[in-house]
């Protein structure tokens with residue numbers, strides 16, 4: 001009822017606004033004096049972590065996109081090759097697994113059957129298994145060698161929001177822990193990342209305030225038949241997640257693309273009035289990627305796209321080419337997805353509401369899929 005929803009019209013709205021606390025709770029107890037130490041990983045023994053030569057992240061749906069984002073950071077910080085596979089594809093490819101492979105499963109519920117079966121397969125084949133999970137004592141964390149709980153609090157809405165940002169946070173912490181233990185990350189980089197975590201709740205609060213602007217935007221877009229999302233680097237899985245949200249709760253065809261892939265096919269989809277969200281990386285911390293994305297915007301604009309640019313505050317470079325600009329607080333590249341996804345979550349929610357749909361209980365979907 002309304003009380004459970006904290007005065008919001010849906011659990012999803014409430015859960016979007018809970019992201020600052022969700023992320024802070026995931027970080028709590030795992031950071032001190034500028035370094036990251038996850039007790040559950042430390043319990044595996046530093047030696048074992050030092051011998052890991054490959055990481056495979058598995059998950060389904062939103063969890064797999066969190067995995068894709070985490071993969072960029074873990075590879076960067078721990079200098080271990082990381083790949084991401086959908087849980088239900090994993091076993092059927094007869095993956096190469098050894099006792100030096102770490103398989104990190106990502107699951108909000110910890111009960112998704114596809115992911116559980118993939119974890120069991122990894123255990124049988126001798127891999128080290130780490131569970132990133134939100135539900136205490138669920139099956140997947142119990143089966144795994146180590147459980148890194150996200151502590152985002154119960155998530156009721158079928159479409160995942162706060163669990164997603166908490167999963168990214170947990171994966172980043174794992175990357176920083178591995179990087180420290182393996183000596184692949186210097187103290188300054190570690191301290192900078194820790195500082196980003198400390199500043200994050202306040203920035204998330206500001207991103208949550210994008211709601212009113214998004215509500216207006218969604219108003220005129222309620223009869224959109226298709227919406228595209230573009231991103232580069234960690235912005236790419238963020239684009240995929242923005243598209244998934246829209247499919248899940250607003251039943252609108254949506255696709256996310258890597259911005260660089262545009263010219264290899266998807267640009268053919270662009271015609272007059274096609275709405276495209278573009279996640280623009282920071283010009284300060286990622287100038288090269290930024291300029292590439294700005295030229296992507298020019299290309300689609302020239303073909304008639306209606307561009308909704310998600311930028312960091314102060315970036316005026318897109319103003320001549322964007323129809324709408326959503327401004328977010330400044331953050332380092334890896335921390336941008338955590339902020340950028342929030343307006344995309346609001347957008348899906350507002351379009352769903354505008355269409356008179358049940359935001360929390362979309363048709364044909366279940367919160368936790370316990371069949372293969």
Ligand code: G6P
Nearest residue numbers: 061062063107108109112160366
């Ligand atoms: C279902 C839900 C999705 C979720 C996916 C994975 O399909 O509808 O929102 O992302 O399962 O769930 P998990 O609990 O494993 O994170």
